[in-house]
Amino acid sequence: MQNLLKIFGVLICLIIFPLAASADMGPLETIKVRINDAIALLKDPAYKDADPALAEKQHQELFEHVKGIFDFRTVSMLATGRNWRRFSTEQQNEFADLFAKLLANTYIEKVQDNFRNEEVVFDDETIISEGRAEVSTRVLLSNMEVPVIYRLRNIRNQWRIYDVQIEGISLVQNYRSQFEDFLFRREPAELIDVMKQRIDRLEKDRIQRRKEGRPADTDAEDMLRIL
């Protein structure tokens, strides 16, 4: 019995330990680890073949990863501003999921198609307040740098991203201007419907495109053929 308890104790420690370790990670460290994981996933030779099923699998895996880095509930709350209170609890949860999907559907594919071993430099972190921090990074492209600033919130001892600022443009504030305009005249339920339709279309387009092995910029290809 004593032995069983001991083994059990060790097991618990093993399970808890990685969580405890991640709790101690500062904002910069968290971002660094998570982004390097994502880059490793993009570089993974297992996904090298131009197989639509593989690309889709990588997409899903990246999406799961991104969901762990971002806190889409906070993103949604800030992007809808005072309108957030007009959403019921179920609507809030649904909206957060949809928002995550909308961003994932447009940007993950772009990163998948365009990733050319770019390097990310992690410059510094600033603690804004007890539960808030900012991490400055730069993405080194072939011949220029793009400054990317992450804003993080400490949730249950884990730093999660709630806003990204690229070249001075805050993602949250950009969506805030759009949602504000939409919700000024219409209801949260309508916004959810519109998001659903958009995601459906983007997902269908993506899967279809991958199946046919077409590149992402088909409009231009078609126009070239016509010209």
Add this chain to the structure above:
Amino acid sequence: MGVRFVCVLLLITGLMLQTLHAEEYWDDEDDAFFAEIEAEYAAAPSHYVADPFEPFNRGMFVVNDRLYFWVLKPAATGWQKVTPSPVRTGIRNFFRNIGAPVRVTNQLLQGKGKAAAAETGKFFVNSIWGIFGLIDASQQLPSLQVPPEDLGQTLGKWGIGNGFYLVLPFFGPTTLRDGVGQVGDFFLHPTTYASGDARGWTAVKATDTINATSFRLGDYEAIKDASLDPYIAVRNGYIQMRMQAIRQ
């Protein structure tokens, strides 16, 4: 007794792990966080811009959208296919380098003497060692890397507001202030004088634009797909970007 103890322990561990992994957290925590951010947004300069010509601007937005998909994108895609990447990079560097007079003048107008000196140094380094600016030789010298300035930013620095938002065919989003700035910068730009007549200027401008676009194909598409109302997304993005440029 032992078995029961293990069961209880298992249950507690299970609960602990569950709460650790749960996505939900207390709402009063949310409220405090929300209030903090709202206060920050309220204190920051507003991203609001007057848009009295919204119907016209939206029309021009559609015109530019069509121009992008029907003309610019096919041209840039074709250009990308037939031109090796180093050539395109060279052309981009050349156009960037030749715009130095605009940047130096505006750095001086903003009282940024050091930046103006760095920009001038960069121009000479790139023009001499970089073979007329085809190579960005100054890249190795971090002290010469300063934020670019234009007349719109200078006017902004002087305290002049955006006025109102404007979407111009071919030229895209701007504001009254930035539009005036663009006209001023036009007279500072060497290509204005080097290209001779209007046709020459258009050809030079088209080359620059097509070449520059060949590096960012797919960007506009992604922004458009990801936004609910691309017009508002671009308007807000433009204002945020300019405010950041003026701050720098």
